[in-house]
Amino acid sequence: MNVTLKIWRQKNANDKGKFETYEMKDINTHMSFLELVDVLNEKLEQEGKEPVHFDHDCREGICGSCAMYINGRPHGPQKGTTACQLHMRHFKDGETIVVEPWRAKAFPVIKDLMVDRTAFDRIIQAGGYVSVNTGGVPDANEIPVPKEMADEAFNAAACIACGACVAACKNASAMLFVSAKISQLALLPQGQVEREQRAERMIAQMDAEGFGACSNTGACSAECPKDIDMANIARMNREFLKAKVGSSQIEVK
Amino acid sequence: MNLDSKVPEGAISEKWTKHKFNLKLVNPANKRKYDIIVVGTGLAGASAAASLAELGYNVKAFCFQDSPRRAHSIAAQGGINAAKNYQNDGDSVFRLFYDTVKGGDYRSREANVYRLAEVSVNIIDQCVAQGVPFAREYGGLLANRSFGGAQVSRTFYARGQTGQQLLLGAYGALSRQIANGKVKMYSRTEMLDLVMVDGKARGIVVRNLLTGEIESHSGHAVILATGGYGNVFFLSTNAMGSNATAAWRAHKKGALFANPCYTQIHPTCIPVSGEYQSKLTLMSESLRNDGRVWVPKKKGDDRAPKDIPENERDYYLERKYPSFGNLVPRDVASRNAKAVCDEGRGVGKTGLAVYLDFADAIKRDGESLISAKYGNLFEMYEKITGDDPYKTPMMIYPAVHYTMGGLWVDYNLMTNIPGLYSLGECNFSDHGANRLGASALMQGLADGYFVIPYTIGDYLAGISYDKIPTTHEAFKTAENQVKERVKKLISIKGTQTVDQLHKKLGRVMWDKCGMSRTEEGLKEAREEVKKIKQEFWNDVKVLGTDEELNQTLEKASRLADFIELGALMIEDALNRNESAGGHFREEYQTPEGEAKRDDENYSYVAAWGYEGDNVAEKLHKESLVFENVKLTQRSYK
Numbered sequence: 046m047n048v049t050l051k052i053w054r055q056k057n058a059n060d061k062g063k064f065e066t067y068e069m070k071d072i073n074t075h076m077s078f079l080e081l082v083d084v085l086n087e088k089l090e091q092e093g094k095e096p097v098h099f100d101h102d103c104r105e106g107i108c109g110s111c112a113m114y115i116n117g118r119p120h121g122p123q124k125g126t127t128a129c130q131l132h133m134r135h136f137k138d139g140e141t142i143v144v145e146p147w148r149a150k151a152f153p154v155i156k157d158l159m160v161d162r163t164a165f166d167r168i169i170q171a172g173g174y175v176s177v178n179t180g181g182v183p184d185a186n187e188i189p190v191p192k193e194m195a196d197e198a199f200n201a202a203a204c205i206a207c208g209a210c211v212a213a214c215k216n217a218s219a220m221l222f223v224s225a226k227i228s229q230l231a232l233l234p235q236g237q238v239e240r241e242q243r244a245e246r247m248i249a250q251m252d253a254e255g256f257g258a259c260s261n262t263g264a265c266s267a268e269c270p271k272d273i274d275m276a277n278i279a280r281m282n283r284e285f286l287k288a289k290v291g292s293s294q295i296e297v298k
Numbered sequence: 299m300n301l302d303s304k305v306p307e308g309a310i311s312e313k314w315t316k317h318k319f320n321l322k323l324v325n326p327a328n329k330r331k332y333d334i335i336v337v338g339t340g341l342a343g344a345s346a347a348a349s350l351a352e353l354g355y356n357v358k359a360f361c362f363q364d365s366p367r368r369a370h371s372i373a374a375q376g377g378i379n380a381a382k383n384y385q386n387d388g389d390s391v392f393r394l395f396y397d398t399v400k401g402g403d404y405r406s407r408e409a410n411v412y413r414l415a416e417v418s419v420n421i422i423d424q425c426v427a428q429g430v431p432f433a434r435e436y437g438g439l440l441a442n443r444s445f446g447g448a449q450v451s452r453t454f455y456a457r458g459q460t461g462q463q464l465l466l467g468a469y470g471a472l473s474r475q476i477a478n479g480k481v482k483m484y485s486r487t488e489m490l491d492l493v494m495v496d497g498k499a500r501g502i503v504v505r506n507l508l509t510g511e512i513e514s515h516s517g518h519a520v521i522l523a524t525g526g527y528g529n530v531f532f533l534s535t536n537a538m539g540s541n542a543t544a545a546w547r548a549h550k551k552g553a554l555f556a557n558p559c560y561t562q563i564h565p566t567c568i569p570v571s572g573e574y575q576s577k578l579t580l581m582s583e584s585l586r587n588d589g590r591v592w593v594p595k596k597k598g599d600d601r602a603p604k605d606i607p608e609n610e611r612d613y614y615l616e617r618k619y620p621s622f623g624n625l626v627p628r629d630v631a632s633r634n635a636k637a638v639c640d641e642g643r644g645v646g647k648t649g650l651a652v653y654l655d656f657a658d659a660i661k662r663d664g665e666s667l668i669s670a671k672y673g674n675l676f677e678m679y680e681k682i683t684g685d686d687p688y689k690t691p692m693m694i695y696p697a698v699h700y701t702m703g704g705l706w707v708d709y710n711l712m713t714n715i716p717g718l719y720s721l722g723e724c725n726f727s728d729h730g731a732n733r734l735g736a737s738a739l740m741q742g743l744a745d746g747y748f749v750i751p752y753t754i755g756d757y758l759a760g761i762s763y764d765k766i767p768t769t770h771e772a773f774k775t776a777e778n779q780v781k782e783r784v785k786k787l788i789s790i791k792g793t794q795t796v797d798q799l800h801k802k803l804g805r806v807m808w809d810k811c812g813m814s815r816t817e818e819g820l821k822e823a824r825e826e827v828k829k830i831k832q833e834f835w836n837d838v839k840v841l842g843t844d845e846e847l848n849q850t851l852e853k854a855s856r857l858a859d860f861i862e863l864g865a866l867m868i869e870d871a872l873n874r875n876e877s878a879g880g881h882f883r884e885e886y887q888t889p890e891g892e893a894k895r896d897d898e899n900y901s902y903v904a905a906w907g908y909e910g911d912n913v914a915e916k917l918h919k920e921s922l923v924f925e926n927v928k929l930t931q932r933s934y935k
Binding site for chain 2 (some may be wrong): 106189
């Protein structure tokens with residue numbers, strides 16, 4: 046098949062950036078979208094032109110590195126699929142495909158399709174963990190966890206922190222990402238001790254990073270490659286309210 | 299050189315306990331006087347960095363990804379072993395130890411493997427306490443499944459995303475220490491050299507991948523936890539960025555590289571479909587719990603699988619290995635898949651695939667139960683191939699997955715360079731010539747959470763607190779060498795792209811140093827790799843500059859190291875005149891076509907020493923002693 050690629054090229058954060066058009070001929074439909082970009086890059090390099098820079102690593106849909114709008118949608122048109130797992134068989138012959146980086150204040154562009162997502166790391170550092178030291182923990186089966194709870198915690202924990210939720214949201218809200226971690230740990234007995242503090246701190250950090258507010262349009266969940274549920278946002282809001290109203294923590298910073 | 303493994307005296311079950319008592323301790327108040335560098339933030343690196351910071355050491359952690367959470371450990375699917383015996387099916391520390399030594403075809407170090415089995419029990423406790431959502435039974439207790447090479451159910455899992463959940467647990471622990479200020483995290487940073495002062499590892503030189511700046515970092519000890527080197531083959535199940543550079547540069551500074559030729563070929567990967575292919579995707583081995591592997595009995599039978607009647611199918615693993623069936627270890631399953639394809643009975647367009655069929659399991663257990671167990675894997679398969687495995691069998695073929703070779707380490711996980719440690723896949727110690735399923739995650743976390751925190755203190759207690767400034771001559775020399783090398787890569791301006799050359803190397807390595815090797819093929823490969831090295835340094839094309847983000851430069855720099863490592867893998871494979879696990883020399887096989895070891899002559903670790911550019915590496919041997927597991931021909935019949 047043949048396709049036309051319109052890709053956002055931007056040399057660095059200070060560059061204005063613009064779209065470049067590339068014609069791609071005789072594409073194998075079994076190819077993944079990132080492999081299509083590889084093929085383009087190989088061609089560009091042979092012509093002595095700099096390749097398109099993009100983040101990618103595992104190419105198995107799990108590391109969360111790859112991130113790009115494809116035809117105006119984070120990770121492209123296929124539901125529940127990362128860009129690396131999107132295959133050319135889902136495009137039409139002769140189609141024009143537009144490729145852009147994530148757009149959000151908290152995700153500044155680095156080069157071409159690469160953006161800086163370290164804001165997510167700082168949110169986790171604010172409390173997205175259970176504070177246990179190594180060793181000296183109880184036997185794993187000493188605290189039973191109902192299967193339904195473990196499964197639901199897993200559903201939330203499946204988030205890969207790619208940032209598609211932020212990119213999909215008109216407010217660039219990070220609530221789906223943050224709520225997934227808060228939910229996972231709020232559902233498990235191990236996460237109880239720090240539950241209130243965690244919600245308060247992570248949400249405070251999210252705001253400090255410049256992410257917008259949630260207006261419940263659900264684009265985040267619809268575009269999430271891991272199908273993380275909007276119910277997590279509701280759960281996060283409850284956690285936050287409970288922390289604010291009934292917090293045993295007098296002062297958290 | 300004297301390779302002292304420092305394995306403690308005494309009964310195997312007592313060694314670690316006694317050793318821990320004998321190790322010197324660092325007073326808590328003094329721990330803050332020591333700086334430790336950790337390179338790599340996968341299971342081994344993140345758990346080590348977090349644990350050492352908890353103890354009070356100052357840790358600097360480095361990764362080339364944008365976030366430590368994206369290390370390739372995240373992609374491990376199936377599970378992690380632990381000798382908990384929660385299933386009451388006869389498991390024990392000794393049995394896990396026994397299975398692992400046997401699975402590694404008696405080429406791993408007994409004492410290390412026993413310790414791994416021993417601490418496996420603590421790993422599960424630790425991860426559960428961190429909030430890792432392992433699979434549970436309805437009563438609330440942990441669920442288990444079985445994996446290749448074992449007859450007990452000792453594998454703990456979190457759907458098909460176990461590596462992700464374990465890594466996020468370790469990343470959480472690491473994040474907590476970053477927030478506490480005890481770990482300083484450097485992401486998008488790549489180690490390009492090791493710095494030694496007075497014969498000890500005292501720091502590293504790195505390249506900031508965003509700005510291209512070359513920087514030095516000084517410490518009292520350096521830990522490499524940088525994973526495996528499967529990308530030597532170009533196509534592998536490794537992440538695109540996985541590389542050998544940090545370990546290889548340490549090797550060039552004197553760290554011995556052990557058993558480089560031991561590459562694990564994983565039997566259940568999605569087959570190659572075309573030239574453009576960038577990587578291979580693994581389907582969890584747990585699929586072989588319920589999936590049945592088969593090919594047509596007749597050569598060249600190109601009917602659709604549903605049109606091939608039962609009596610014209612060959613369930614070759616069940617036929618040849620009745621007691622383990624589809625759950626034979628990875629090397630056995632891989633070789634058998636290759637053999638039936640070589641016979642002309644492979645399926646699919648290329649003939650390089652076998653079926654993994656769930657029809658019987660779905661008939662027996664129902665689609666919903668199969669979907670609960672493997673749903674995400676089935677989805678992934680459908681996404682990649684466009685075929686629905688609920689309706690038609692999957693097609694699978696072996697692929698390069700995990701490398702058992704790595705830097706040589708002693709019982710304390712220290713390389714032969716004082717102060718340089720190597721953890722997880724980056725070292726050689728635990729897996730022998732083959733790795734059983736669900737054992738890599740176990741080793742990464744064992745090393746990081748439960749071994750290095752004890753053993754590193756013993757070394758640090760014996761050296762002074764004095765810090766070496768990065769203005770020291772040794773740092774400056776290393777920085778200059780790194781800068782020159784980067785400039786050189788940019789200046790070649792040849793005609794071949796990095797990927798073109800990498801694919802050439804990969805093709806030679808896969809054809810001649812891959813699933814099976816011959817003396818003749820290896821000798822040819824030796825010459826071909828020599829030629830590729832010349833082509834690389836005369837004709838590679840790297841665009842852009844070194845003073846900015848430059849992904850082509852990153853790839854070129856890694857490929858230069860892969861080429862040299864590839865040459866060493868070939869030497870190692872040539873030296874080992876026997877077959878063992880993942881190393882299959884066609885000249886050495888039993889009449890049934892199984893790997894035939896030569897314990898008399900090759901029961902050693904081959905630890906190679908760098909002697910200079912284009913000079914043959916020197917072979918050092920550590921004899922392997924098996925006091926607790928009797929050396930026998932591995933049989934899974």
